[in-house]
Structure formats: structure tokens, C-alpha cells
Amino acid sequence: MVLKSLPGVGANLAKKLTDHFGTEEKVIQLLTDGQTEVIAEVEGVSLNRADNIARSLNGIDGFLATKEAVRLHKELVSHIASYAVNSGTKSKLKNLMPIKDPAERRDLIKQAMQSDYKIEALRIPTDIDTHFERVVVSKNPIKELKRYCRVLSPSPEETWKDYKVFKSVTWVGDDGPSQIPEGWLVLPEDASIDMILPERCVKWFEANNSTLRLLTQLPEGSGFLENFNQIRIPQLEPLLNELSNNCDAESIADIRDKLWPLAKKLETQIHSEVDEAMQNVNMDLSGADMLQALADAAALQRKLAQKTNDAIEQAIETATNELAALLDTAGIRCPRNVFKAEWPTKVNRSVLDEIDGQLEDLYKTTQSDRLISLARRLSPIKSKCEAVIRKLIELDQWLTIGRWANDVGAVMPEICEGGISIKNGKHLLIDGIADPVSYGLGECANKGDKESIALLTGANSGGKTTMLELLAHCSILSHMGLPVPAESAKVGRIESLHVLAKAGGTQSAGALEQTLLQLANVVSNNDSKLILADELEAITEPGAGARIIAGMLEAAENHDGTCMLLVTHLAPAIIEASGKELRTDGIEASGLDENLDLIVDRTPKRNYLAKSTPELIVRRLVERSNGDAKDVFNSILGRF
Numbered sequence: 001m002v003l004k005s006l007p008g009v010g011a012n013l014a015k016k017l018t019d020h021f022g023t024e025e026k027v028i029q030l031l032t033d034g035q036t037e038v039i040a041e042v043e044g045v046s047l048n049r050a051d052n053i054a055r056s057l058n059g060i061d062g063f064l065a066t067k068e069a070v071r072l073h074k075e076l077v078s079h080i081a082s083y084a085v086n087s088g089t090k091s092k093l094k095n096l097m098p099i100k101d102p103a104e105r106r107d108l109i110k111q112a113m114q115s116d117y118k119i120e121a122l123r124i125p126t127d128i129d130t131h132f133e134r135v136v137v138s139k140n141p142i143k144e145l146k147r148y149c150r151v152l153s154p155s156p157e158e159t160w161k162d163y164k165v166f167k168s169v170t171w172v173g174d175d176g177p178s179q180i181p182e183g184w185l186v187l188p189e190d191a192s193i194d195m196i197l198p199e200r201c202v203k204w205f206e207a208n209n210s211t212l213r214l215l216t217q218l219p220e221g222s223g224f225l226e227n228f229n230q231i232r233i234p235q236l237e238p239l240l241n242e243l244s245n246n247c248d249a250e251s252i253a254d255i256r257d258k259l260w261p262l263a264k265k266l267e268t269q270i271h272s273e274v275d276e277a278m279q280n281v282n283m284d285l286s287g288a289d290m291l292q293a294l295a296d297a298a299a300l301q302r303k304l305a306q307k308t309n310d311a312i313e314q315a316i317e318t319a320t321n322e323l324a325a326l327l328d329t330a331g332i333r334c335p336r337n338v339f340k341a342e343w344p345t346k347v348n349r350s351v352l353d354e355i356d357g358q359l360e361d362l363y364k365t366t367q368s369d370r371l372i373s374l375a376r377r378l379s380p381i382k383s384k385c386e387a388v389i390r391k392l393i394e395l396d397q398w399l400t401i402g403r404w405a406n407d408v409g410a411v412m413p414e415i416c417e418g419g420i421s422i423k424n425g426k427h428l429l430i431d432g433i434a435d436p437v438s439y440g441l442g443e444c445a446n447k448g449d450k451e452s453i454a455l456l457t458g459a460n461s462g463g464k465t466t467m468l469e470l471l472a473h474c475s476i477l478s479h480m481g482l483p484v485p486a487e488s489a490k491v492g493r494i495e496s497l498h499v500l501a502k503a504g505g506t507q508s509a510g511a512l513e514q515t516l517l518q519l520a521n522v523v524s525n526n527d528s529k530l531i532l533a534d535e536l537e538a539i540t541e542p543g544a545g546a547r548i549i550a551g552m553l554e555a556a557e558n559h560d561g562t563c564m565l566l567v568t569h570l571a572p573a574i575i576e577a578s579g580k581e582l583r584t585d586g587i588e589a590s591g592l593d594e595n596l597d598l599i600v601d602r603t604p605k606r607n608y609l610a611k612s613t614p615e616l617i618v619r620r621l622v623e624r625s626n627g628d629a630k631d632v633f634n635s636i637l638g639r640f
Contacts, residue, residue, distance in 0.1 A: 003027055007056045008049065017042060022144050031057045033124050034095035059097020063479060068499040072472050075429055083404040088124035089396045102481025106412060109482060111224035112402030119396045122214060125389050126207045132199045137163055138172035140189065148200055170196050183368050194382050198375030205243055205378055211389055212240060227395055231388040239377060249366045255330050256359040262326060263347045266319035270345045277311035312343060332358050401482060410483035413474065418443035418492035419563055420471055420530065425486035427470045435602040437467050442563040444490040449606060451583040452563045453553055455571045458587030458610035460617060463602040464567045468532045471565065472499050475530055498522050500533040515539055516548065523552050528561030537570045546573035554578060571609055586610025
């Protein structure tokens, strides 16, 4: 896919996003994963704009045809996402969109609704943004690695020897060294990026270890669990075990950590052993020996030194053997002069520094060999692991939807050619427990309800807007391939959903003209669509509003693929202006209960003009007000 082909993404934005994230594929992947908050980190890209781009990528362009439809979709998927136990799944769910053919989704979700399996500790693969010491030398620049390490291009006069100043080098292409220096890699030009910079490859597996472990622990079974068979990677588990087992390098590091403390301890031990040995030394001197000592003092000193040297040599020998035993495990020889022979004996610092340097070189060699060995085996499966983790997140998405559907009592709707029909549907996003509603409109409705255009009348606070939103929810969910919150439902295929919210008040001439132009374009085009409008008459004064709406309804009736439900308080005026009978349904309020709440049957009565019951509202105000206000409302009530 070309990024700039998406709606709202021009050449400049595409370049900015690609430059920021390295490749166009990375940008597409972030949008697919629903990580719009990461996209919004780019200067000049708002979260709202990132969401819009993701919606364009992940679903039918233009299905959510109005701001109100977009709002309802966002609220719905946020509600479903609250059932997710993993952040990666939650991000992906928030950008789940209506699609042209949701049949495969429907099958997966049906299976998921039968499963109680839950995946935990699952997250979108972590990208590695570390800078590594390795230097990559390549005649052909490798731009995507520049953010991770130094990438150099040799001049015609330079050879590989000019780069020996660097410890870790990957030479890409011809003319590399025949004898590869320690810490170097020499690779052909077609080598994978993961092999060219092996540190990044291994680091990726380490950073995503817990999620990768999930791939080795997937259950077997029937139904939904069969989907896991496609994403198993048999060779992954032993490689992860080896990745976690760094015993060779760790043992060398452990020896190096112990070297100086042990040497100082042995130095003290030598002194203690010599002191103890000398306390038990007895020298038997004859008279002749004493006379000789008077004549030759050096002879006595030689005899004393012999006794002392024996004790010192024995203590040094014991200490050297103990230090050698430690170094033997790393295959390093311990020099016999590691402790100085003169008294008082001390550690030979230059010798110990040399041993420490050997251990450091060995550690680096071991690490380098291990790194390259792991990278050679991990790099061929890295892209597959990334794809499989994302597939697992997708499967977790369906399991999450299954949990949500079971919890709210949602069912998979029947998809038909036109219209909408729900039985005992419940609005999910209102406070409290929603009353069930049954309603039908258009081709898939029950006999007697098949008209494609209808007016909805009735009580204020009676549930007209709530029912309008419920129908929108069912249309959005069904086109996403998801269950709908109803006992049963039939939903017709459409190309776009138009939800028109209640206007805020009479509009200016310019705004009214723009609104009417948009409405005319909606009702007159030949696309299949569902229009759910809430009190359109509020855009202008009632008399003109009724005539305008009548004209819009007449235009909508002329297109077979259009269904329209209009909530209105002007049904009689609209019918009169249209000059024909229009289907008019009503939500009737029959009175007030003991809590002064409206008693309402939320399911509309067919072909029934319901009153908006202002009388009941005023009666409630009479009961709830005091003083002068109560008198005012009593006076008004008497006028009904």
C-alpha cells in the first residue's frame, strides 16, 4: 500500500511520517495496529487526524458518513475495548471498522463466543530504539539502520583495514578481510538487516520475550482453539531458552568480578600463614654455631632466611594454586609470579591487570560469538514472529468481542438486502438498565413495517433519540461483523450511515444553505444508505422546517436503497406539506409513576401519532417546584 493514497495523507505528510518512523511499512503497521497515539507524536499530527487516517486504512471509506456516526462508532468500540485484558488488543479494537465483507469475522466471532479461553500478558511487539556500538560499512547506504548505529560508506581509496579502529564492525559487500578480525562480521550485500546488526535482532527477542513465550504455550483443541495451529513456531522455544541461558558469558563475568577480591584475600592469607609458621620455628644453635655467628653474621642471616623462605614459598604456592583453580574454569593460565616473593608479600598488580584484560577479551569474544550464533538462527524467524504476535492479538480481539457479546447478551444479526429490524434491542451506553425496544424499517422488517421512510413522534425523554442511536449501533456493529445487542436482528447492507444529531438552534442564512445542500446530496444520491435524523426542523422556523423536510423525504423515497427515520415534533405539518400519507410511529407516555418519572412504552406504536406530552412535564414541574414557580406551573397546567 502507498501511504499517500490514504484519504487525508498527502505527499508531505507521507514523507514526514516515513522519515520519522524509518519506513512506510512501519507507518502502515502502526496504523493497522491502532497505535494512533504513536502516530500523533509526530509534530503537526493530532490524535484526531491519526484516528481518521487509521479508520480510512482499516475500514470502508465513507461508511461513517457524519460526525455523529463517527462519535457513535468511537463510543461503541471503546465500550467493547473495556473488556480487553491486553493493551495491544485494546489499541487494535479502537480502530476496528466496518468492512465490505465481514463474513470471515462473523465466523471467527461465533467461534469465540463459544470459548472461555483468555490470553493475558500479550502486547504489540516492542520496537528497539537503542543505539548500538557496531559500525556498519557498506558501499550502498542502508538508511533504515542509521537511527540504530553508525553507517559508513568507504571511499574508493579506503580498504577494510582503515576500519580496524572500530571493535565491532559489519562489512557489507566485497573486498572484506579474508581473516575476519575479532568482533567483525563480513556479509554479502543481500544479507538481512537483522543479520547486519545482530545486536538489534537479539535485543528484539529479549525485549519481547514474555509475549513470545505465549506462542510456545498456546493450547490445542477444537473450535476457536484450532486457529492457534496456524501460528505455532516449533523452533522458537529452544531458541528462547538459549537466549535466557547466558551461562558461559556470565561465568566469565563472575570470575572477573571475583579476581581482585580473591587476590587481596589471598595476600592477607599468605601473611597469616607465614606468621603462624614462624611462631612454631625452633633453631638449635651449638656453641660452635654461636662462635661462627660472632665471626660471620651473614651465615646466621642465611640460616634465618632459609627458615623464613620455606614458610613464605609454601604460603605463596597454596595461594597461587587457589587462584589458578578459579582461572582454570575460564581456561586462563595463572602465572606463578602473581604474588611477589619478597617480604612482605604483595599482589603483583601488573600481572593481575594482565589476567583481568584476558578475562575481558574472553568475555567480549564469548558474547560476540554467542550474539552472532543466536542472530544467525533468530533472524530468519524474526519477521514471522512479528506477524504471529500480531495474529495472536487479532485472535485475542475476537475472544474479547466474544466475552463482550456474551456479557451484554448480543447476537449475530442476519444480513439482508435492505432495511433494519430488531427485536428487544437494548442501548448499551445509557446510564442504568435500558428498556428493550423492537422496531423495523425497510425491506427486512416484518410485514406491515416495510416502508423505507418513517416519522417518529412522541414524548420528550421518551426514548426517541435513544432508539435512533440503538438502530445506528446495530447498523455499525453488523457492518463490522459483530453481534448486536438484541434478542434477534436483521440488518440490511448499506454503503453509508448518516446520523444527523439534533441541531443546536436556528441557523444563519449561510449555515442553513450549507446544511440544506448537504442534506440534498445525501437524500438524492443512489448509494444504499440508512439516514437517522433527530429533529431536523430545528435548523429553521417550524413552518419552513416542515416544508423543507417534506421535500427531503420525497427525494429520499425516490431511491430504493435509502431508508430514513426522522424524529420530529412536526409530523402533522410535514404530512400536510408533503401532500401524502407518511408512516408515522409514536412513543407514548401514559402518565407519571410514584417517583414522577414518565411511564413510557419505549417500543413505538406503528402508524400512531404520539404526543410530546408537555402536559406531563408541566405536571411534574408542579410537584417538584415551590413558591412562585409552583404557581406559574399550576397556571400553565390549567391551560391544557
